[in-house]
Amino acid sequence: xxxxxxxxxxxxxxxxxxxxxxxxxxxxxxxxxxxxxxxxxxxxxxxxxxxxxxxxxxxxxxxxxxxxxxxxxxxxxxxxxxxxxxxxxxxxxxxxxxxxxxxxxxxxxxxxxxxxxxxxxxxxxxxxxxxxxxxxxxxxxxxxxxxxxxxxxxxxxxxxxxxxxxxxxxxxxxxxxxxxxxxxxxxxxxxxxxxxxxxxxxxxxxxxxxxxxxxxxxxxxxxxxxxxxxxxxxxxxxxxxxxxxxxxxxxxxxxxxxxxxxxxxxxxxxxxxxxxxxxxxxxxxxxxxxxxxxxxxxxxxxxxxxxxxxxxxxxxxxxxxxxxxxxxxxxxxxxxxxxxxxxxxxxxxxxxxxxxxxxxxxxxxxxxxxxxxxxxxxxxxxxxxxx
Amino acid sequence: xxxxxxxxxxxxxxxxxxxxxxxxxxxxxxxxxxxxxxxxxxxxxxxxxxxxxxxxxxxxxxxxxxxxxxxxxxxxxxxxxxxxxxxxxxxxxxxxxxxxxxxxxxxxxxxxxxxxxxxxxxxxxxxxxxxxxxxxxxxxxxxxxxxxxxxxxxxxxxxxxxxxxxxxxxxxxxxxxxxxxxxxxxxxxxxxxxxxxxxxxxxxxxxxxxxxxxxxxxxxxxxxxxxxxxxxxxxxxxxxxxxxxxxxxxxxxxxxxxxxxxxxxxxxxxxxxxxxxxxxxxxxxxxxxxxxxxxxxxxxxxxxxxxxxx
Numbered sequence: 001x002x003x004x005x006x007x008x009x010x011x012x013x014x015x016x017x018x019x020x021x022x023x024x025x026x027x028x029x030x031x032x033x034x035x036x037x038x039x040x041x042x043x044x045x046x047x048x049x050x051x052x053x054x055x056x057x058x059x060x061x062x063x064x065x066x067x068x069x070x071x072x073x074x075x076x077x078x079x080x081x082x083x084x085x086x087x088x089x090x091x092x093x094x095x096x097x098x099x100x101x102x103x104x105x106x107x108x109x110x111x112x113x114x115x116x117x118x119x120x121x122x123x124x125x126x127x128x129x130x131x132x133x134x135x136x137x138x139x140x141x142x143x144x145x146x147x148x149x150x151x152x153x154x155x156x157x158x159x160x161x162x163x164x165x166x167x168x169x170x171x172x173x174x175x176x177x178x179x180x181x182x183x184x185x186x187x188x189x190x191x192x193x194x195x196x197x198x199x200x201x202x203x204x205x206x207x208x209x210x211x212x213x214x215x216x217x218x219x220x221x222x223x224x225x226x227x228x229x230x231x232x233x234x235x236x237x238x239x240x241x242x243x244x245x246x247x248x249x250x251x252x253x254x255x256x257x258x259x260x261x262x263x264x265x266x267x268x269x270x271x272x273x274x275x276x277x278x279x280x281x282x283x284x285x286x287x288x289x290x291x292x293x294x295x296x297x298x299x300x301x302x303x304x305x306x307x308x309x310x311x312x313x314x315x316x317x318x319x320x321x322x323x324x325x326x327x328x329x330x331x332x333x334x335x336x337x338x339x340x341x342x343x344x345x346x347x348x349x350x351x352x353x354x355x356x357x358x359x360x361x362x363x364x365x366x367x368x369x370x371x372x373x374x375x376x377x378x379x380x381x382x383x384x385x386x387x
Numbered sequence: 388x389x390x391x392x393x394x395x396x397x398x399x400x401x402x403x404x405x406x407x408x409x410x411x412x413x414x415x416x417x418x419x420x421x422x423x424x425x426x427x428x429x430x431x432x433x434x435x436x437x438x439x440x441x442x443x444x445x446x447x448x449x450x451x452x453x454x455x456x457x458x459x460x461x462x463x464x465x466x467x468x469x470x471x472x473x474x475x476x477x478x479x480x481x482x483x484x485x486x487x488x489x490x491x492x493x494x495x496x497x498x499x500x501x502x503x504x505x506x507x508x509x510x511x512x513x514x515x516x517x518x519x520x521x522x523x524x525x526x527x528x529x530x531x532x533x534x535x536x537x538x539x540x541x542x543x544x545x546x547x548x549x550x551x552x553x554x555x556x557x558x559x560x561x562x563x564x565x566x567x568x569x570x571x572x573x574x575x576x577x578x579x580x581x582x583x584x585x586x587x588x589x590x591x592x593x594x595x596x597x598x599x600x601x602x603x604x605x606x607x608x609x610x611x612x613x614x615x616x617x618x619x620x621x622x623x624x625x626x627x628x629x630x631x632x633x634x635x636x637x638x639x640x641x642x643x644x645x646x647x648x649x650x651x652x653x654x655x656x657x658x659x660x661x662x663x664x665x666x667x668x669x670x671x672x673x674x675x676x677x678x679x680x681x682x683x684x685x686x687x688x689x690x691x692x693x694x695x696x697x
Contacts, residue, residue, distance in 0.1 A: 028477040029470060057473035062505030066466035069502070072459050073434070073470025079477060081470070099459050205432045205455040205471065207484060214458035215445035 009183035014145035015040030018110045021152025023054045024192040028079035031059040031070035035089040036122045037174035038112040064089035068096040075105040078204035087114035090128045101136025106159035107167045114174040115360040123361020124174040126327040138168040139304040141275040145182040148172045157243045163235040173276045233306045259308040261300040268297030270376040274325035275301050278364045285369030309344035321351040321376040329356045357386035408451040409443040413612030415603035416518045418576045426586035434468040436490035437461040439525040462498035464488050465506040472511040486513035492533035493523040507566040507595040514589040514596045520604035528607040532557040538661045545664035563597040564633045567696030570596040572632035577619035594697030601628045609660030625655040626681045636693035
């Protein structure tokens with residue numbers, strides 16, 4: 001649970017929290033391009049910079065493709081860099097996602113998750129980031145304004161870890177979180193500086209030690225590059241946990257173990273797992289079901305890539321059935337998180353149901369979760385779309 | 388700030404683009420790139436687009452580059468350079484570093500044009516050198532916005548009905564100048580001393596400066612591998628590729644070819660099989676096209692025709 005000292009908190013929009021997370025992380029360069037519902041993040045960063053409260057170079061790029069490309073350049077030149085996007089913007093960046101991770105360039109990008117066109121839709125679902133999950137970015141998912149701020153800071157520490165050196169996406173639900181005002185404690189800059197020291201690149205575009213970045217890799221070497229990336233992804237899993245723990249010690253706030261957050265799971269027989277704000281509604285549903293004597297629980301997946309398979313296997317021990325709520329669908333098959341988790345849990349023999357919900361901003365209600373838990377209790381293999 | 392470099396005929400002797408790269412025999416573009424980095428010098432970061440020059444110079448784990456070099460994708464060299472420019476500025480390393488962006492005509496005229504346009508508008512400081520061989524050569528000689536009218540390419544082939552490219556060449560140097568760039572020049576591998584001077588001049592300027600380098604391609608133009616320089620000279624002498632610079636918005640020819648003294652266009656076209664199919668009517672149209680373009684430049688010569696923003 002979010003442990004906020006209410007006397008020190010201010011009521012802040014989650015987008016502003018993300019901007020604060022970025023500001024406190026002291027990036028040197030911020031390429032920015034507007035897209036709903038991400039705009040408030042870069043607008044606030046621009047305000048910080050133009051008011052002299054933050055010392056960073058803004059680049060007002062002409063597209064998201066150029067935003068991420070400029071980020072590749074500035075990180076390769078040795079600068080900590082931040083950017084943010086959503087939906088079609090992330091889709092336009094898609095080409096550069098595997099290039100940045102393949103070049104092992106650390107950096108943080110916030111994504112205010114939004115549905116993909118068509119039909120054009122500015123509201124939340126997870127289709128943008130989830131469909132980019134195979135591109136070598138660590139994906140962290142948040143539920144609250146405070147968590148958004150805290151996660152941006154942690155994301156830099158994970159990303160720049162020498163064992164990792166991979167970019168990190170911090171995902172927050174568009175509108176249903178990005179535009180929500182909540183009490184937020186803005187950490188002290190001195191404490192953040194201690195937690196997250198200045199970025200010192202080992203490999204960068206250095207006149208004194210010229211190196212070639214982004215060469216052509218032939219079939220003899222390409223797969224070895226990917227093998228190293230895969231190893232780094234798996235290395236990242238314990239790093240996410242360590243960083244979460246260290247952050248907890250320094251700031252008094254922890255969100256599960258950084259990988260998964262468990263809610264009323266100790267004695268749970270049935271549980272749902274999902275990402276982002278839908279888990280808040282799921283927690284309310286669980287509270288109501290518990291009053292009716294149903295041992296229900298929630299698992300909130302905070303880290304989708306790397307997928308902490310063993311950690312999830314541990315968390316579902318004792319469950320009779322689990323439901324996966326996807327806010328995206330792999331058209332022609334099923335929810336991708338469902339596919340992932342069923343695979344990760346295959347050897348446990350646990351019954352796993354898959355549900356697709358909340359596409360394009362459709363509300364996910366307590367009644368939806370009641371239906372899901374009822375189906376879990378019935379013990380039948382069910383699932384489908386929650387309309 | 389750097390130590391004295393030994394020169395031969397005004398050109399630096401030392402090489403920053405090492406031999407042993409994998410360009411085709413007689414490649415005009417590799418010569419252009421080699422002399423571009425020769426002029427730019429050691430204190431240079433190179434940002435490359437995807438293309439022949441990227442592929443032939445960096446077969447992992449080898450590299451031909453003796454300066455820091457980066458490649459990310461086809462259309463984003465100007466955007467990557469924008470990030471590097473901002474980073475260098477923030478780190479206080481901007482003044483000591485030349486930022487050189489290179490790309491072929493496909494990346495510059497077509498797919499990377501938006502990123503280039505944005506970078507010019509934002510006033511980043513770098514020199515963009517476009518080595519133009521008038522088609523997508525790396526993918527196999529496909530038509531680009533820079534392909535010369537009537538040239539035959541694999542996607543605009545000379546057929547019985549359609550005789551190659553039926554559209555003009557995008558006037559990119561003029562378009563860059565119209566953005567407000569303070570220094571735009573054309574250069575050729577036929578005159579390496581001129582190319583050397585223009586690259587050096589470009590690097591002294593604020594904002595984005597632009598050098599458009601004519602680069603024959605033996606494979607794509609179907610010419611003999613010992614002919615690139617001769618063809619480059621003919622391109623100048625037949626007024627196909629005018630050599631000029633636009634300095635603070637004023638166009639000046641650096642090697643002007645008067646109409647009466649120009650060599651006949653046929654002397655140029657006959658050297659390359661990409662023009663082999665031209666009939667009398669085609670040749671008439673092509674001559675008109677070449678003369679009209681040159682006349683336009685003559686018309687604006689010496690006048691402040693472009694507003695400069697830097």
